[in-house]
Every structure is written in C-alpha cells, then in structure tokens.
C-alpha cells in the first residue's frame with residue numbers, strides 16, 4: 699500500500715505568551731491520498747492557516763510555538779527531517795497559493811525573474827532561456843494567451859485575475875505532489891474567483907496533484923473538494939465526502955456554516971452565532987470515511 703501524500707495525527711499546537719500557553723490546535727488528524735482534493739473549512743481563527751504552516755515546516759522554527767503529534771509527507775516524518783530538508787520540500791514537492799496574488803508576488807521583480815527563482819529550486823543550474831521556455835509553457839497551461847508579454851511584466855502591470863493565474867502556474871511549475879491553497883481568489887471578485895477555482899481544479903486533476911484547500915466558505919469548496927474536514931476552534935468536528943456533507947450535514951457547527959454560505963439576497967453574509975456548547979459536540983464521521991487521519 700502506498701503512503702498517503704499527507705498524514706497528520708494528533709497535531710497539537712500552543713503559543714507561549716505573557717500569560718502562559720494558549721492552545722490553538724487540540725489534536726488535529728487528517729490525511730490526503732495521492733491526487734485527492736481535500737478541504738479544511740472553518741471560521742477565521744479556527745486554526746486552518748497554522749495547520750498549513752506546520753505542514754510547510756514554517757512554524758517549527760518559531761520560538762513561541764509548541765508543537766506535538768506527527769506530520770508525515772509521502773511516508774516521511776517531517777520532524778525527522780533537517781531544517782534544510784524541509785526547506786527543500788517547499789516549492790518543490792509542496793507548494794502554496796495564497797489569498798491575494800498581487801501581494802504574494804514580489805512587486806520589484808518581473809514575472810520571468812520570479813519564475814526563474816521557482817524553477818531553480820528543482821533544477822539549480824537552469825538558465826534564463828530554459829526557464830523562460832518552461833514558464834511560457836506553464837502560463838499557456840493556465841490559459842494565458844500572451845505568455846511572453848506576461849513574463850516581461852511586473853505584477854502591478856497585470857490584473858488580479860492574471861496574477862492569480864501566474865501564481866497557480868508558479869505553484870505547479872515543479873510538479874509538486876501537494877498543493878496547499880489558502881482561500882485562493884478571496885481577494886478577487888466572485889466571477890474571477892470562480893474561474894480561477896475551475897482552472898485550478900482542471901490543472902490539479904490533470905497533474906494528479908493532491909490539494910489541501912483552506913477556506914471559511916463551504917460554498918466555495920463544494921465544487922472543488924472530494925472530501926471535507928470541518929474545523930472548529932482547533933478541533934475537527936465533522937469529516938465526510940463533499941456530497942455526504944452537503945446532503946446531510948450532521949454536526950451543529952457544520953449546519954451553522956452551511957447557513958452562513960453567502961447567498962445573493964442583498965442581505966450580506968449571515969453571522970454565525972457563537973454557540974460553543976453546541977459546537978463542541980462530538981466528532982461526526984460519515985460512512986466510509988474513517989476517523990480523521992485513518993487511512994482506509
């Protein structure tokens with residue numbers, strides 16, 4: 699049996715502050731199989747980004763962070779890797795797309811220079827001409843019709859939607875086995891966001907890339923994810939296939955999130971009432987999915 703692309707077991711995180719330790723993750727478990735699209739959905743502050751930063755090996759070096767539990771990437775324990783090894787994984791076998799493409803790209807470098815930096819991580823000696831050829835092919839892959847013009851541009855010369863396509867092309871340039879997408883496109887208007895997600899779905903399917911898709915909006919992940927983990931205050935509260943979760947949301951917090959999916963009514967986004975007693979109800983696992991982190 700091949701190891702899952704990502705396997706997290708009992709991940710706990712606290713931050714050391716003036717008034718002692720503040721617990722942020724209370725034993726998160728999840729797994730993502732090769733080529734699978736998995737969403738982690740919860741409100742702001744629930745622990746989605748810190749989970750992503752631990753997977754990327756970015757929190758391990760923070761002095762105030764206390765981390766326990768295991769994170770295995772393609773069968774290897776991240777903890778057993780050196781800092782240099784974890785650094786090498788980022789941008790090669792693991793990559794990330796952020797919410798706001800314009801601020802994630804470096805404003806003072808042309809797109810071609812930024813591509814060159816990314817491609818050098820996989821092929822250290824790659825020259826500019828070869829990198830430009832590869833980058834142009836990647837840009838064509840994300841339906842950019844004038845790759846040469848885009849390569850010669852600075853991010854501020856491109857639209858938000860175009861920058862997002864560039865980010866996706868860059869994130870997939872080294873054929874990573876895991877892509878972490880943190881609310882991609884939230885900073886864009888809804889039509890561009892929908893187009894971006896459709897494009898991303900097509901690409902990861904074609905490249906068989908596993909995805910951890912992070913969002914606060916269940917509506918956005920509906921079309922994208924195969925499986926969903928719902929997270930509330932650092933705990934997974936429901937785990938199921940996307941269809942199961944949408945057809946039959948069983949945890950009170952998932953139902954509250956469902957009711958908060960923005961609708962075009964002109965009334966804005968409904969607020970989730972803070973109802974911790976109810977929302978801390980036991981974990982719900984849908985049929986055939988296993989406990990979070992349990993590989994079938």
Ligand SMILES: Nc1ncnc2c1ncn2[C@@H]1O[C@H](COP(=O)(O)OP(=O)(O)OP(=O)(O)O)[C@@H](O)[C@H]1O
Pocket residue numbers: 713722740741742743744745746747748749914
């Ligand atoms: N460096 C840090 N020091 C102390 N607390 C932190 C730090 N980073 C995050 N936290 C806390 O950890 C909790 C989880 O934060 P996290 O950023 O993962 O939330 P999130 O679910 O990604 O929310 P958002 O959707 O707003 O990004 C929050 O309470 C946050 O304040």
